[in-house]
Amino acid sequence: MTQMNLASSMLLVTGLATIFTTFAQCGPAKATTNAQDPQHTKNVGEQDPVQPPPDAIRILISGLMLGRLEPCGCASGQLGGLARRMQHIGEQRNYDLLLEGGNIVSGSSELDKQKLFTAAQILFTMERSYDAVGVGLHDLELPLADWSDFLLGGPAVASNLTSTAEAWPAKPFQEKIIRDKTVRIASLLMSELPEALRSEKSHVMRTDPVIAWTGVFEGQADTMMRIAMVHGTDVQIRGIIPKLTPRPDLVIGVDPGYIEPDGAAALVAGVPLVFTGIRGRVVLDARLWRDGDTSRVACETVPLAGSQTIPGGGGDPNVKEVIMMHRMNVAESNVLALMAEQKPTPNGDSYVGTTQCTICHPTAAKAWGASKHAHAWQTLVDAEADPKRYGWPVTKYPDCVGCHVIGYGEQSGFKTYEDTPSLANVGCERCHGPGSGHMISGGKKKMGIIGGVLKSEMCAQCHDFEQSPDFLYTDRWKLIEHGLEPK
Ligand code: HEC
Numbered sequence: 185m186t187q188m189n190l191a192s193s194m195l196l197v198t199g200l201a202t203i204f205t206t207f208a209q210c211g212p213a214k215a216t217t218n219a220q221d222p223q224h225t226k227n228v229g230e231q232d233p234v235q236p237p238p239d240a241i242r243i244l245i246s247g248l249m250l251g252r253l254e255p256c257g258c259a260s261g262q263l264g265g266l267a268r269r270m271q272h273i274g275e276q277r278n279y280d281l282l283l284e285g286g287n288i289v290s291g292s293s294e295l296d297k298q299k300l301f302t303a304a305q306i307l308f309t310m311e312r313s314y315d316a317v318g319v320g321l322h323d324l325e326l327p328l329a330d331w332s333d334f335l336l337g338g339p340a341v342a343s344n345l346t347s348t349a350e351a352w353p354a355k356p357f358q359e360k361i362i363r364d365k366t367v368r369i370a371s372l373l374m375s376e377l378p379e380a381l382r383s384e385k386s387h388v389m390r391t392d393p394v395i396a397w398t399g400v401f402e403g404q405a406d407t408m409m410r411i412a413m414v415h416g417t418d419v420q421i422r423g424i425i426p427k428l429t430p431r432p433d434l435v436i437g438v439d440p441g442y443i444e445p446d447g448a449a450a451l452v453a454g455v456p457l458v459f460t461g462i463r464g465r466v467v468l469d470a471r472l473w474r475d476g477d478t479s480r481v482a483c484e485t486v487p488l489a490g491s492q493t494i495p496g497g498g499g500d501p502n503v504k505e506v507i508m509m510h511r512m513n514v515a516e517s518n519v520l521a522l523m524a525e526q527k528p529t530p531n532g533d534s535y536v537g538t539t540q541c542t543i544c545h546p547t548a549a550k551a552w553g554a555s556k557h558a559h560a561w562q563t564l565v566d567a568e569a570d571p572k573r574y575g576w577p578v579t580k581y582p583d584c585v586g587c588h589v590i591g592y593g594e595q596s597g598f599k600t601y602e603d604t605p606s607l608a609n610v611g612c613e614r615c616h617g618p619g620s621g622h623m624i625s626g627g628k629k630k631m632g633i634i635g636g637v638l639k640s641e642m643c644a645q646c647h648d649f650e651q652s653p654d655f656l657y658t659d660r661w662k663l664i665e666h667g668l669e670p671k
């Protein structure tokens with residue numbers, strides 16, 4: 185997509201957002217009273233449940249979207265999606281702060297770029313705009329020019345990152361006054377910068393998170409509420425909390441290893457700690473207040489159920505429109521072709537296509553032909569043609585294609601159905617790896633499992649906890665069982 189296109193679609197969306205602000209279905213976010221709501225008193229760390237006072241600060245927290253604008257819809261009951269999230273937020277009338285931990289996308293591909301652009305429109309320019317978004321390692325992977333273009337003017341915060349670049353979009357903190365209380369939000373990155381950003385020429389520098397935190401609150405009254413979003417592992421996050429002075433009122437852990445947050449805050453050195461979870465599947469609804477010197481948090485998780493990519497599925501219609509525009513842009517600018525054949529194959533050999541294997545492995549080929557893997561491409565074609573299911577160009581969307589074909593993104597791998605029909609579907613080489621060497625050697629060069637990983641791990645590259653929630657290798661293998669030719 186050209187810069188022109190980006191600019192004009194940004195205008196269009198801003199225009200849409202304005203229109204829908206005028207005809208807002210839900211009242212504007214009022215940072216006034218907080219009605220007491222017994223639903224929100226589930227837990228307070230180690231203390232017994234305590235009713236939050238009416239003036240507690242209500243914070244809606246999400247994070248680690250990792251490129252998941254919407255669930256793929258491969259299984260029923262998937263959670264999350266921006267359309268559903270923004271609908272939920274729109275239904276809330278009395279929240280005070282909207283926080284996004286960061287790592288909105290998880291790579292630096294052309295698709296990631298377009299996803300970040302789309303997410304930034306939804307999170308920062310539409311009716312309900314986020315107050316702060318942290319900066320994680322993945323966010324730094326995209327070239328600064330793209331990243332800063334999309335986030336400039338957005339509420340990016342990175343307290344222990346400094347940059348010499350003029351277009352650096354992040355501030356050391358974000359701040360909001362809520363019922364006479366000032367709340368300041370910092371974001372700390374625990375890990376070292378990626379290799380590429382550690383050179384002399386790099387525009388970005390990482391400083392000590394403990395010192396950066398102290399700097400954010402230097403000279404500020406103790407009445408200021410202090411929130412830290414911390415990017416790191418569970419151990420890193422718990423480790424830094426006791427070292428932070430002044431003491432945070434709330435720490436939000438942005439940890440990709442913490443898949444599903446509980447509706448409970450942990451207490452670390454007296455500081456309430458919550459996690460965002462991953463892929464934007466839930467929103468954390470937290471109330472924060474001080475009880476004398478003690479910071480308290482009551483929270484619950486809101487699973488974003490009912491989100492579907494299908495027409496008529498749940499979600500904010502304006503957000504759905506923006507996401508649909510993104511999908512159309514991805515198809516029109518042929519991102520699928522741009523991202524094909526970018527990296528070498530795992531064993532250096534080339535993909536030859538499923539039909540080549542059939543010659544020497546007729547029995548395995550027969551079993552495969554009867555399995556659903558042999559229809560994975562047709563499934564996408566059907567989904568695309570069926571307006572009741574998807575009705576948008578899923579065969580041109582790299583995420584969908586990647587799990588339904590052989591070797592997409594790798595040299596000699598799937599490009600388009602027209603170019604590489606024998607690499608469509610989850611064919612032999614998706615599981616056994618590229619077969620040119622094996623074929624030429626008449627079967628002497630071993631195939632094994634692609635990348636040398638465990639069989640069950642290989643299945644889980646696609647059958648993950650969302651696509652196949654109750655996947656058990658031993659059960660599912662029986663449904664695709666095959667092997668050597670009978671002697
Ligand atoms: C490249 C991604 C990918 C990998 C790797 C993969 N699958 Fe699948 N699998 C799919 C897709 C896509 C479908 C659905 C195809 C359709 O319905 O069109 C599927 C469907 C299935 C089905 C039929 C539906 C069901 O669950 O009853 C079984 C069984 C299955 N896979 C087992 C496995 C096993 C066992 C492994 C590992 C040995 C594996 N798959 C590895 C993508 C994958």
Ligand code: HEC
Binds near residue numbers: 574584586645648
């Ligand atoms: C991470 C890999 C992955 C991605 C990404 C993915 N799929 Fe799938 N898809 C699967 C697997 C695995 C299955 C089989 C699930 C099962 O039955 O256990 C499947 C099944 C399906 C099915 C059949 C479901 C049914 O009810 O029969 C459809 C349709 C589908 N996928 C469409 C899509 C579309 C459209 C996208 C992109 C929006 C997509 N997939 C992205 C892995 C993936």
Ligand code: HEC
Binds near residue numbers: 542549610615667
């Ligand atoms: C979804 C992944 C997947 C697909 C697709 C697949 N296989 Fe396999 N295949 C496996 C796994 C996993 C095993 C190992 C099973 C075991 O050892 O228990 C296996 C085993 C085999 C074996 C026997 C290996 C041995 O040493 O005993 C042969 C031969 C084979 N596959 C050939 C093929 C051919 C040919 C195709 C395509 C027509 C194919 N496979 C498609 C996953 C797959």
Ligand code: HEC
Binds near residue numbers: 536537612623630
């Ligand atoms: C020219 C014939 C030929 C072709 C083509 C061929 N194979 Fe084989 N393959 C063999 C022979 C021979 C063996 C060893 C069989 C035996 O020991 O019974 C073998 C063994 C295997 C095995 C089990 C041992 C191992 O290396 O892991 C797998 C898996 C396998 N082939 C997959 C494939 C796949 C996938 C393709 C297509 C890319 C393919 N083969 C194409 C001849 C072939």
